[in-house]
Amino acid sequence: MTLSKKITQNILQIMLLMVCSFMYAQKEKPTSYYYKSAIHFGNLNKTDSAYFLMKKAKDGYKVLKDNDSIFLCNLKLFDIVGWQENLNKDRLxxxxxxxxxSTKDKLLLIGLNNRFGVYFFNQNSPEKSASYFHKSIYLTTKIKRPxxxxxxxxxxxxxxxxxYQDSANVYLNKAxxxxxxxxxNKIASVYINLINLYQNQSKFTKAIELLKKTDQLILNEGKLKYKKxxxxxxxxxxxxxxxxxxAFQYQSKYITYKDSLDVFNQNKAIKELDEKYKVAEKDKENLELRQKNLLTEQKRKQTQNFLFGSLILLFFGGTIAYLNLKNSRKKRLLAEQQKELEKQKNLTLLKEQEITTINAMVEGQEKERIRIAEDLHDNIGSVLATLKLHFENLKLNREKKHFNQEELYNKTEKLIDETYLKVRSIAHAKNAGVIANQGLLVAIKMMAEKISSANQLNIEIVDFGLDRRLDSNTEITIFRIIQELITNIIKHAEASEATINISHFDDNLNIIIEDNGKxxxxSIIPYNNGMGLGSIKKRVEYLHGNFQIDSAIKRGTSIIINIPL
Structure with missing residues (x-):
């Protein structure tokens, strides 16, 4: 095809695109208009109109290929259908x-997971509901939105x-x-949920204590409703x-506030109806005015578009011809440069192969040294820290006799034997042990049980979704990371309680380790010394994960690790 034919074809395509765009602009209202109108009618409880306009907005965003806006319209349509049952639509x-x-907007993904969780909660599918809520926890942690x-x-x-009332208590207190x-108001709402929980467990005294605390809150809004x-x-x-x-005294107060709330709601309903009537009248006037303005604006744009179209055609015709000539010159230069690059690659290939061979030998030796150092630090360090706890208990128990001394001696002797076996296994380049035989979760629980038996640090394990085994090397690395973090708690935190929360969903492993220590x-922790938190951070990065520390003086420590699988 000759250069003149190419230019002619490009000009025709541009003209066709401009004509189509102009016709679309004259016939269709902006997509955002339908979306905003749907939200407006939804606020007025006009569900049918809101549903129709949101569908129009979604269709418009499909034409524009705006995925995030299509995603948002689907969330709003799910909500609108849920407001009124007579729409007779399946909203899932x-x-x-x-x-x-596909979307990178974490807030949209949180909205999706929360709606899935609520939907399956209402469908009596608690496991499905919980899995989606846990995904939301992961995302809110990632974008730091408490x-x-x-x-x-x-x-x-x-x-x-x-x-699972104990778990309910844990999550409500976390909130x-x-x-x-x-x-x-939000605190009062959580308190009331906890009170319901205590009532179901027949813990009425505890419920009354929390009711007194709730009654003392200074509420921002809805005081009558909460008091009732x-x-x-x-x-x-x-x-x-x-x-x-x-019981009679508080029943009398309840009746008083109930009557006050009924009167308040009646007045509020009358006021809302009056405001809705005024808003509807104003909207009608605004709509008529908007339609007049749109007609005027369309006529003005029509004249303007024709003028701009002629100028753009002239500009693009000249530009396309110039770019085609320039492009042919660049292709010739690129072909010559490519030949030169091939020569240079051939010359450097042999040198790179020699350097790669030498680096591989050095790297292999270095990795072996690092592995032995880390095994000594993680395995022996962890067991020796536990041995230290046992010896401190033996020292304290010598006079006060709080524990069975014979049993404590036996536990200490077992730990010494275990230390010997670990040193021996490192010398013979063997590891895996419990992890290879029974898996990561069993190894973590055994470690927690062993440390908790010293009666100085109680460790709780909370797991979710660890039904299947991970890759053996991955399990060993993750176990070493958790083992080192628990060792740090024993050595430095002066904590009495710790929690290991490990969850596996989709292709991500989320680990949260918390303690109530000092x-x-x-910001003052050195990460470049090769041991301790620096070593842990390197291992997490090796697994392509991320590592966050949330700690403050006298408020304990939370360490969050996310590892893609």
């Missing part, structure tokens, strides 16, 4: 459609409240720990404790 497919859409994370903890607390003190709930709960608890006098300032 809006979420499953989003699983096929406000979103507290909401997920609350959802997990509600999910586990029926069957309390990260909710800002000034957000009293609090006094009803007081009455129920005192009635179950057979303190009928106090804490430290992470």
């Amino acid at each position: 497919h809006y979420l499953t459609e989003n699983e096929e859409i 406000d979103y994370k507290s909401n997920v903890f609350i959802n997990l607390g509600l999910l586990y409240s029926k069957k 309390l720990n990260i909710i800002p003190k000034e957000n009293t 709930i609090i006094y009803r709960k007081f009455s129920e608890c005192y009635q179950r404790l057979q303190d009928y006098k106090k 804490g430290f300032n992470p």
Whole structure:
């Protein structure tokens, strides 16, 4: 094809594109208009109109290939269908459609996982619901959004409240720990969920203590509603404790606030109806004015587009001809440069092969030295730290006799034997042990049980999704990382309790290790000394993971590790 034919073809394509764009602009309203209108009608509880406009917005974003906006429209359609049952639509497919859409927006992914969790919670599928909420926890940790994370903890607390009440208690208290003190309404909501939990467990005295704490909160809004709930709960608890006098007193308060709330809600409903009427009238006027403005603007744009189209055609015609000539020159230069590069590659290839062979030998020797050093530090260091705890207990027990001294001697003797065997296995280049035979989770639990038996540090294991074995080398490396972190807690933290939370979902392994020790300032920790936290960080990076420390003086330490599998 000749140069003139190419130019003619390009000009025709540009003209066709401009004509189509102009016709589309004249006939269609902006896609964002439909989206904003859908949100507006949704706020007015006009569900049918909101659903229709959101579908129009989604279709528009499909034409524009705006994946994030399509993703958002699907989330809103899922919510709109859930507001009103008479729409008679299956809304789950809006979420499953989003699983096929690629997005890097973590907030959109959190919204998707939370909606999946709520949907399966309502469908009595707690395991599915929990898996999606755990995905949200991972994402909120990654983008450092404690406000979103507290909401997920609350959802997990509600999910586990029926069957796993201890877990529900843990997640609700985790939510309390990260909710800002000034957000009293959210704190009151979590307190009420905990009170319901205590009532289900017949812990009425504990429920009353928390009710008193809730009653003292200064609420930002909804005071009547919360007071009504609090006094009803007081009455129920005192009635179950057979303190009928106090039960009657709080029942009277409950009735008083209930009546006040009914009057308040009636006045509020009348006011809302009046405001909606005024808003509807104003919207009608604005819509008529907007339509007039749109007609005027369309006529103006039509004239302007024709003028710009002619100028653009002239500009692009000249530009295309110039670029085609320039491009042919560049191709000739690139071909010559490519030949020269091939010559240089052939000359350097032999040198690189020699250097690679020497580097491989040196690297192999260095890796062997590092492996032996790390095995000594991790294996022997961990056991010796535990031995130190046992000897301290023997020293304390010599006079006070708190423990069975014979049993403590036997445990100490077993640890000494284990130290000898570990030294021997390192000398003969053997490792894996329990990990190779029974797996990562069993090895972690055995380590925790062994350390907890010294009665100075109690370790709790919380696991999720570790049904299948990982690669053997990966399991060993992860075990060494956890073992070293627990050793650091024993040596430095002065902690009495620690938690190892290990979760596996999708293709990610999330490890959170927490203690209630004295804490430290992470910014002054040296990571380049090759041991301790520096060694752990190197191992995590070797597994292509990331490593975060959250600690402060007298507030304990949390270490978060995320490893892709």
